[in-house]
Amino acid sequence: MATKPNVLVTRRWPKAVEARLEQNFNADFNLADRPLNHADFRDALTKYDAILPTVTDKLDAEALDVSKPRTELLANYGVGFGHIDLDVARQRGITVTNTPDVLSDCTADIAMTLMLMVARRAGEGERELRAGQWTGWRPTHLIGTKVSGATLGIIGFGRIGQAMARRAHHGFGMKIVVQNRSKVAPEVLAAYGATQVDTVEDLLPQCDFVSLHCPGGGANRHLINGPRLDMMKPGAFLINTARGEVVDEHALIQALSFDTIGGAGLDVFDGEPKIAPDLLQCDNLVMLPHLGSATRETREAMGFRVLDNLEAYFNDGNPIDKVQ
Ligand code: DGY
Numbered sequence: 001m002a003t004k005p006n007v008l009v010t011r012r013w014p015k016a017v018e019a020r021l022e023q024n025f026n027a028d029f030n031l032a033d034r035p036l037n038h039a040d041f042r043d044a045l046t047k048y049d050a051i052l053p054t055v056t057d058k059l060d061a062e063a064l065d066v067s068k069p070r071t072e073l074l075a076n077y078g079v080g081f082g083h084i085d086l087d088v089a090r091q092r093g094i095t096v097t098n099t100p101d102v103l104s105d106c107t108a109d110i111a112m113t114l115m116l117m118v119a120r121r122a123g124e125g126e127r128e129l130r131a132g133q134w135t136g137w138r139p140t141h142l143i144g145t146k147v148s149g150a151t152l153g154i155i156g157f158g159r160i161g162q163a164m165a166r167r168a169h170h171g172f173g174m175k176i177v178v179q180n181r182s183k184v185a186p187e188v189l190a191a192y193g194a195t196q197v198d199t200v201e202d203l204l205p206q207c208d209f210v211s212l213h214c215p216g217g218g219a220n221r222h223l224i225n226g227p228r229l230d231m232m233k234p235g236a237f238l239i240n241t242a243r244g245e246v247v248d249e250h251a252l253i254q255a256l257s258f259d260t261i262g263g264a265g266l267d268v269f270d271g272e273p274k275i276a277p278d279l280l281q282c283d284n285l286v287m288l289p290h291l292g293s294a295t296r297e298t299r300e301a302m303g304f305r306v307l308d309n310l311e312a313y314f315n316d317g318n319p320i321d322k323v324q
Contacts, residue, residue, distance in 0.1 A: 001314045005049035010036055010057050013077070014296065017303030024311065025050075038063040045069040045092075050313070052077055052306055055290075059084040064092060075309045075319070077302055078293070079103055079160075082217035082243055086324050096323040097309040101159060102301035107292035108163035111211050111241045114265025114286055115152075115168075118237050119209070120144040123286040145208070145235065145262060151175045153207030155200060155223070156214030156242065157184050164211055165192035179203045181214075200224075204231040209239065216243025226251035235262040241292050244270035249279065256282040267292050 006026045009018070012033040021027045028048075030036065035056045036044070041063040044051055050073040053059060059074065064085060069092050074084060076098045089096055117123055121144045128134050128142075152168045154161045157180040168174040169192045176194035178184060184196050197203050200223065204210060210232065214220050224238065225248040232238065238261060240247050249270050255261045263284035269275055272290060279285060293302060309319040 001311075005310075005314050006047065007050045007052060007310065008044050008048045010051065010053045011077075013303045014300045016300055017307065020304070020307055024307075042066050045071045049073070050075055050310055052310070053084070054078050055080060055083055057083060059089070061085050061088045064088045064094075066092070069094065073097065073310070073313050073319070075306045075313070076323075077306050080216055080243060081323055082215060082245075090324055095313065095319065097306075097313070097319045097321045098323050099302045099305040099309075100321055102305050103293040103298050104159040104163040106295050106298040107160045107241055108167055110267055110288065110292045111160075111164050111213075111239050111265075112167050112171075114239050114241070114267060114288065115209055115211065115237065116147055117286045118239075118263040118265040118284070119147050124283055145237070147174070147209070148172045149174065150208035151177060151206060153177045153179070153203040153210040154194075155179050155203065155210065155212050156181075157188075157194075157196075158213065160241075161211075161213035162188070162192070164213060165194055169193050174209075177203055177206055200228060201231060204228060205233065207236060208233065209237045211239040212242040212246050214242055214246060216245050221245045222248040222251075224248065224252070226254065229255040229261060232261050234260060237262050238264040239266075240264070241267040244268040244272055249276050253278045253282065256284055259284070 004026045009027060009029050011030055042065060045066040048071055051071055052075050054077040071094055074089060074094055074096045079098050079100050081096060081098050084096055086096060121142045125142050152174045154165055154176060157178045165176045169176050176192050178194050178196045179200055189196055223246050229251055252264060256264060265286045267288045268290055293299060309321050313319040
């Protein structure tokens, strides 16, 4: 890089990553750590060579509505890029990158956390204990569902889906059933003792737990809807660490309220951080505030991965994680 490119970081990042960024780039940080709005983005697109956004930045057609942007690269901090309108970015000549691999383990760990918590009624138990309402051990108290040895359906068998399968199969002896857009190689399925089915409809009735690991965005909006929730076994559990819009929350609230499924664990929400008030009333639901990648190790690795992409882009135009 002959001169240091100007870059905008849209949210605060781990200190170690911000420090390395400052060495190699003219970096501006959003010190208030508040989400930027459309006008902020249109302004930034005229000033910066690269913008480093994340999931809380809605980079839709309105935010990208600048006819001749200075910005050449949107180097996203995160693996999901459903918040970026790729078609409009392409029309404006803007390259987009993401941060795969580095968050697969921690996201799968959170999916396991939710699965265990909801099946074993850990949220209910903790609420009871903190409210001073625990009256002591008894054989019929807060009886949950056994996870070990049960059947887990995984929708979306990319890196995170496979990390989930590894934990569930090798750690908990679970039988794995997979649905994925493309055919999964036999040796990959064999590594987790998994079988692949063609459709979501084939998967749902077979599973005690269903975990979502597909991308978000328009194509998968409400992939899990009322009719599909009805196809789940009575007593089965739904886990979503993918994107909020993948689940029709209204239909989920119905299923949870009428106990047509056993429960759910959600790390992501449609329109987050706003939470549909009726979700809060469901006791058979465990909710976390989008913590999938939230470990020190992973958040640093995500930042360094963005820097690798930035440096590669400005050195030779070939970032490793080019989405388009
Ligand atoms: C991701 O990387 O997509 C996480 O959900 C955080 O954005």
